[in-house]
Amino acid sequence: MYPQLHQWLPTSIIAPAPIVFSFIVIVLICIVKKRSGNVSKTRKAPEVSGAWPLVGHLNLVSGPKLVHFVLGELTDKYGPAFTIHLGVYPTFVVSNWELVKECFTTNDKIFSNRPVNKAIKYMFYNEESIGFTPYGSYWRELRKMTTLKLLSNHRLDMLKPLRISEMDACFRNLYELWTKNKDDNVWVLVDMSKWFGEISFNVVARIVAGKKNFGSKGDRYKKVMEEVVRLMCVTALSDIVPYLGWLDRLRGLDRAMKRAAKELDSVLQSWVEEHRQRRVSVSAGTGSTANKTKEEVEKDFIDITLSIMEENQLPGDDPDTVIKSLILDMILGGSDTSTVTLTWTLSLLLNNVHALKKAQRELDAQIGKERQVEDSDIKNLPYIQAIIKEAMRLYPAGPIIEREASEDCDVGGFHVPAGTRLMVNLWKLQRDPNVWPNDPLEFRPERFLTSHADVDLRGQHLELIPFGSGRRVCPGISFSLQVMHLALARIIHGFELKIPNDSTIDMSGTPGIISCKATPLQTNFKKVIVASDSMHAVQSINKIADPPWETNRLADHLASLGGCLDENIVYFVPQIAAPPWETNRLADHLASLGGCLDENIVYFVPLINLESAIIAKEEVANRLYTRLS
Numbered sequence: 001m002y003p004q005l006h007q008w009l010p011t012s013i014i015a016p017a018p019i020v021f022s023f024i025v026i027v028l029i030c031i032v033k034k035r036s037g038n039v040s041k042t043r044k045a046p047e048v049s050g051a052w053p054l055v056g057h058l059n060l061v062s063g064p065k066l067v068h069f070v071l072g073e074l075t076d077k078y079g080p081a082f083t084i085h086l087g088v089y090p091t092f093v094v095s096n097w098e099l100v101k102e103c104f105t106t107n108d109k110i111f112s113n114r115p116v117n118k119a120i121k122y123m124f125y126n127e128e129s130i131g132f133t134p135y136g137s138y139w140r141e142l143r144k145m146t147t148l149k150l151l152s153n154h155r156l157d158m159l160k161p162l163r164i165s166e167m168d169a170c171f172r173n174l175y176e177l178w179t180k181n182k183d184d185n186v187w188v189l190v191d192m193s194k195w196f197g198e199i200s201f202n203v204v205a206r207i208v209a210g211k212k213n214f215g216s217k218g219d220r221y222k223k224v225m226e227e228v229v230r231l232m233c234v235t236a237l238s239d240i241v242p243y244l245g246w247l248d249r250l251r252g253l254d255r256a257m258k259r260a261a262k263e264l265d266s267v268l269q270s271w272v273e274e275h276r277q278r279r280v281s282v283s284a285g286t287g288s289t290a291n292k293t294k295e296e297v298e299k300d301f302i303d304i305t306l307s308i309m310e311e312n313q314l315p316g317d318d319p320d321t322v323i324k325s326l327i328l329d330m331i332l333g334g335s336d337t338s339t340v341t342l343t344w345t346l347s348l349l350l351n352n353v354h355a356l357k358k359a360q361r362e363l364d365a366q367i368g369k370e371r372q373v374e375d376s377d378i379k380n381l382p383y384i385q386a387i388i389k390e391a392m393r394l395y396p397a398g399p400i401i402e403r404e405a406s407e408d409c410d411v412g413g414f415h416v417p418a419g420t421r422l423m424v425n426l427w428k429l430q431r432d433p434n435v436w437p438n439d440p441l442e443f444r445p446e447r448f449l450t451s452h453a454d455v456d457l458r459g460q461h462l463e464l465i466p467f468g469s470g471r472r473v474c475p476g477i478s479f480s481l482q483v484m485h486l487a488l489a490r491i492i493h494g495f496e497l498k499i500p501n502d503s504t505i506d507m508s509g510t511p512g513i514i515s516c517k518a519t520p521l522q523t524n525f526k527k528v529i530v531a532s533d534s535m536h537a538v539q540s541i542n543k544i545a546d547p548p549w550e551t552n553r554l555a556d557h558l559a560s561l562g563g564c565l566d567e568n569i570v571y572f573v574p575q576i577a578a579p580p581w582e583t584n585r586l587a588d589h590l591a592s593l594g595g596c597l598d599e600n601i602v603y604f605v606p607l608i609n610l611e612s613a614i615i616a617k618e619e620v621a622n623r624l625y626t627r628l629s
């Protein structure tokens with residue numbers, strides 16, 4: 001064809017033809033390139049095939065396989081970003097850190113809302129909840145209050161006695177299980193999932209609502225929470241296709257949720273009222289709180305939020321609802337997550353005995369056998385910290401983080417329209433062989449002491465984000481790490497542990513927002529014989545010298561003996577058996593406060609509330625004074 005064209009064109013035209021042709025080609029290439037550039041910027045992420053009308057790809061994620069596994073397999077097929085339709089909702093799924101970085105840095109504000117479902121709406125105070133309220137001024141105020149006044153390092157230091165007291169009580173229960181056997185060589189079988197549940201819940205309930213040893217009490221709360229959890233597991237049809245809401249009403253789901261919400265609200269309201277009444281009696285200088293300052297009474301999160309409310313600084317329209325929703329978010333956000341993480345961690349250690357032994361060696365070298373692990377030791381236990389990081393890498397408590405785009409945006413060159421839901425699959429992301437080249441699926445805490453020593457859990461390193469990242473990152477990171485590090489270190493230090501029948505721990509998980517271990521973690525325990533195995537054993541009181549005793553000096557002395565006496569609580573006062581101590585009366589008194597006078601060891605007076613703690617403190621201090629002066 002070309003020669004023919006050539007034949008009839010005039011020579012003048014023929015001569016420059018190659019130049020003109022090249023020019024045209026170049027221009028065309030530029031246009032096409034420019035267009036394709038635009039196209040790539042606004043192109044859509046690959047869509048998973050096989051969507052059904054209305055329900056989309058729900059068939060893929062409602063089978064026996066866990067959702068994060070299914071999404072992981074789809075990542076292998078479609079790449080680290082793809083779109084899936086969950087009901088009528090288009091959902092953008094990402095599974096590598098580069099894309100997640102774009103979501104939680106450049107586009108963080110756009111992705112700062114979370115999708116809300118029917119259960120949240122009815123049972124968790126919907127728009128008032130810090131976890132689910134849309135990004136805006138109310139959320140910002142609430143968040144500021146939470147991070148600065150409730151979960152700041154300063155506040156956590158102030159709350160330390162409550163936290164430690166609950167932990168001590170749970171460890172005492174564990175020791176008691178063992179000591180009942182009276183035989184040092186007996187292995188005792190303990191359901192550690194349950195025990196971790198108790199310790200995590202008790203600690204959170206104590207600092208949030210001042211509830212002591214709540215795991216074994218709190219019947220009304222527990223009953224309604226069981227119903228709430230049951231209802232959360234029922235799929236609401238309106239969460240899949242909004243206009244099928246009438247079917248939920250027809251089958252009574254809305255009614256059941258509203259009923260549970262009412263009962264839950266009533267329990268939380270009663271807690272707020274209890275605190276309010278106590279504050280009134282303080283202001284009036286009456287009752288058992290007479291002569292106590294406001295600071296002495298302000299102890300748990302409810303007290304603090306009531307104070308903030310009195311200063312008219314609580315955001316929102318209805319202060320009581322704000323307080324109740326906050327209590328609920330903290331208890332729910334803080335207890336199951338820590339339980340699940342500790343359960344996975346111990347399971348991993350029992351399946352990797354070399355790591356367990358290495359942790360024991362670290363503890364023996366740093367702490368020895370003469371005392372138990374304290375908070376202040378954790379900074380010197382890098383392997384224990386690495387174990388928690390590695391467990392949270394492999395088994396994040398919530399394997400999927402969900403958000404929603406409030407505006408159109410681009411992620412990785414893909415266009416994400418406003419209203420699209422975002423799912424970050426931590427499960428896949430934190431096992432990415434490009435980031436974790438050394439056996440990414442294996443439990444190797446050492447990687448956090450070597451190749452990944454600078455990676456922490458606070459949301460800055462996008463390759464490891466079990467607490468999330470960006471504006472809506474978990475505000476409870478420091479608190480939960482304190483609890484988890486200390487609980488794990490004390491377990492490993494104070495006990496020998498092994499799997500029953502020397503089998504292997506099953507590592508399968510349950511479906512749900514939080515992925516629990518599917519089967520209970522049954523563990524064989526044997527107490528390690530250390531001086532601290534009495535938990536609070538201290539020296540004889542006879543060693544206290546230099547009367548007369550003043551409270552401060554007594555506190556110093558107790559500290560030097562490994563006990564402590566502080567504003568909030570009386571700890572570990574050694575037993576003084578002989579008169580002039582009126583042992584029985586003191587014992588009765590301590591018992592009435594919920595403490596005990598143990599024949600062999602110590603007085604332990606856990607804090608019930610400030611008044612009784614102060615009475616107890618004064619009582620013990622006075623008696624010590626009387627005895628010694």
Ligand code: HEM
Pocket residue numbers: 130131132143204329330331333334335337338341397398401402466467468469470471472473474475476477479480
């Ligand atoms: C092992 C323990 C914990 C884990 C794994 C965990 C994990 C998470 C995750 C993944 C998020 C979502 C973050 C995001 O969207 O980027 C979150 C949010 C949240 N967590 Fe935690 N959490 C833990 C402990 C706690 C504790 C102890 C508290 C409080 C006492 C708490 C309170 C909250 C709250 C209030 C939010 C919502 C924050 C907001 O939307 O602004 N969490 N947590």
